[in-house]
Amino acid sequence: MKWISTILVFFLLMTNQLAYSQNSVIDSLKRELVRSRGKDRFNILFDLFRKNLETNYDSALYYSTLAVSQARQNGDSLSIVKAHNANGWVRMRLGISLCIPDFEYALEIAKRNNYKEQVKFLLNNLAISHNDFANYDKALDYHFQSLQFRQEEGNPLDISIAMNNIGLVYSNLQDYENALSYFIQCKDLKEQNGIDHDLDRAYINIALAYFNLGNYDEALNNVSKVLSICESACKDEVLVEAHYALAKISMKKKAINKAREELNTTIQIARRIGSRMYESQALHLRAVLQLEENDPSEALEFLNKSQAVLEGTNLRDQILNNYLLYVSIYNNMDDYQSASEYQQKYIELNKEIFSGDLIRNISRIQTEHEERENIKTIAAKDQVLALQQEVITRQKEQYAFIITITFLTLGLAFVMYRANQSQRKINQELALAKATIQSQNKMLSEANLQLEHEVEERTRELVVSNESLVKVNDEMDNFIYKTSHDIRGPLASLKGICNVAMMDVKDEAALDYLSKLDTSAAKLNAILSRLLIINQINHSILSPEYINFESQIEEILELERKKEMPSKIKISYQVQPDLKFRSDKEMAKIILENLIDNAIKFHNDSARVDPFVRVEIGTEGEWVSVKVIDNGIGIEKDSKNKIFQLFVRASERSDSGGIGLYLSKLATLKLGGSIDVTTSSEGYTVFKVLFPPDLIPIIAQRKEDELKREKHKQKVLKVS
Structure with missing residues (x-):
């Protein structure tokens, strides 16, 4: 265990160095963003989203939201799909259920425009989000749709991703045998095809499945493989999962200090990347440790922190676990009323998540998937029989082909002789055509030189025109400034005369006219003052x-x-x-x-x-x-x-x-x-x-x- 801790410390140091380099890239993109417009602005916003996604989910959400607005302004349907997918992804990582409308809206547009690649990603993201929010029947349905879509395409990487995600749903349903089966299929498919993408996560998921099945040695072995795969390039998202897995294993092996250390590291990384799910889970386990050490007050404090992290999210599975731990803590503290309240909350939420409809839907989805697989198996057997019949037919055709090829060989020799004669004639014609092309190329080069000269001439004219426009603008600003300044003098005199006249004149009608004239003069003076401010701002x-x-x-x-x-x-x-x-x-x-x-x-x-x-x-x-x-x-x-x-x-x-x-x-x-x-x-x-x-x-x-x-x-x- 000591050597694992040493490696993790080294990985953290390397991650900090990579983060510094990442910040310089982000700063460069921000400078470009100030000057960008249209599609270029969308592309920069999307790059900023992806860069921040590796370090800070809140910043990533800020830029994905701007990307949605820019995509709609541009009116590009593919950009709208990508922006809503990005917005939904970061909301999902933050535990915000609004990610689902984002994905559904993007999926509708992607299907309508036949964006197959985006449909594949969105089916997967919808399944993951429903899994995170404990809608396991919908999650399984979307995952099986995604798996079928990917199997039709035949890309091993995409198929392995779908298998991994199906395993996660079974894991949340506590069907760890099925979960382990899909995780292993995912890992084997990646290794057989030399795929490194998310291989580390596959081993983490296998480790957690072994952990839940009580095989802690295999769990630890798989976490160690994760660290050997990513070496110094471990992303924070992988590290947080690895530390969390090590913490759970350490707790089961009664290495309490080691478990506490791994949980603290998990909390730090989760806060750095904005992962509420892992922060809440780690705080939950800290509360479990304190309760096992007969410190219910400290346990309650950690559990309250875990529950606070879940505020504003829809991570129902973790909320359910928290409710159950509240019951244990309050029972330990002899606060049976509070324990009863949380027991009732647990029962209600458990019924909501694991309802009868959920079980029926999962059963239906599994049956439909098995039927599709059976149909594929039958089709494969029929195909083998058809191939055998085809082989027999081809053998008969081969005999006829050998006889035919003999005659064709003789004919081909004659044709080649005739072709050689024709080729000589063609070569002569090609030589003549080459001379013509060279002559035309020379003429084209001369035309290009003339065109370059004309472009330079037009560019010079544009520079001169631009200087003239600048001069005219400056003269216009100067005119406005001088005119406003010159008018203000007579205007002030007019206002003064009005004020003197209003003191001397007694006629009501005249006083009314003078008052209106004074008000109009004041408004005109205010307008002239603001026109002067325009000149002040410009210069x-x-x-x-x-x-x-x-x-x-x-x-x-x-x-x-x-x-x-x-x-x-x-x-x-x-x-x-x-x-x-x-x-x-x-x-x-x-x-x-x-x-x-x-x-x-x-x-x-x-x-x-x-x-x-x-x-x-x-x-x-x-x-x-x-x-x-x-x-x-x-x-x-x-x-x-x-x-x-x-x-x-x-x-x-x-x-x-x-x-x-x-x-x-x-x-x-x-x-x-x-x-x-x-x-x-x-x-x-x-x-x-x-x-x-x-x-x-x-x-x-x-x-x-x-x-x-x-x-x-x-x-x-x-x-x-």
């Missing part, structure tokens, strides 16, 4: 610094109070403690100010509603998330895709000319982020902005891209 030089969101929000709220903010509205904010965010302070303030002002401006002024604005700032995956939530008048569905455009107003209440949200989006893009608007389940309007946590890498990347463009332009101009 600003970003200055990254660490930003204190609390102080920024307080400054914005102080400005809103000066603008006579409605007294009824309730404003609150929540910032994640110790949040590290480095970006441009002015750009961030523009975004927050416009979103908060927008939420206040469009509040619900009904007497039956208590209006509120809530700002939530924290992290979301690798991003810094800013949400502004309100229960205001809301946004029509048709307007959601337009409100971030310049001069678009979703309501007549808008007094900024439809510029505020455009400024927010413009500043967000300047900081390398994204912004969108959704409606929550409660009907609240939610504006969400995602920022990169550090602006410095974004600026560096933009400079690098700009340098590449400049080099390309210089190269084109130099060639011209």
